[in-house]
Amino acid sequence: GTVLWRGKEWTLVDSGGMDADTTTDMNKRVIETARNLVASCDLALFVIDGKTGLMPQDHKLITELRTTDKQLFLVVNKMDNDRDVAAVDDEIYRTGMHDVLFCSARNGRGSGELLDAIDTFFTGRGHYAALMPTEMRVAIVGRPNVGKSTLLNSMLQEERVIVANE
DSSP states (O other): OEEEETTEEEEEEEOOOOOTTOOOHHHHHHHHHHHHHHHTSSEEEEEEETTTOOOHHHHHHHHHHHTSSSEEEEEEEOOOSHHHHHTSOGGGGGGOOSOEEEOOTTTOTTHHHHHHHHHHHHHHTTHHHHSOGGGOEEEEEESTTSSHHHHHHHHHTSOOSOOOOO
């Protein structure tokens, strides 16, 4: 969907949940689709569940995504309040990722900062002057159930993707 932020537009695309430890045909297709999605985008938001912290599969997926030439932001989701942010394990900072953003897709906390970071990314690269909004694409990727679809709906300000808490 198209995001409008501070008078500027870009396209936001959600992927299926990637599980680096599962080798089913379906999961292999999900990972390959997500890899292709990231390759077709300017920026990737790697979303993790801040309540559970980084899982071993997250490290594998981050390593995989770093092999692309795409900018990668680590988005720590489910940070509903200051206590949640304070409780985040320092391991998140040891990933070596420079762009770490905290948000709660469910209640909107940190959404403005995330949108500002994306805006700054596109502004710094001169994309707004050189590309049409449909050509500026942001991928949302991560493990299953970390809040990718909720984040997409929050950023689009509409329920584009059905989300279930099961």
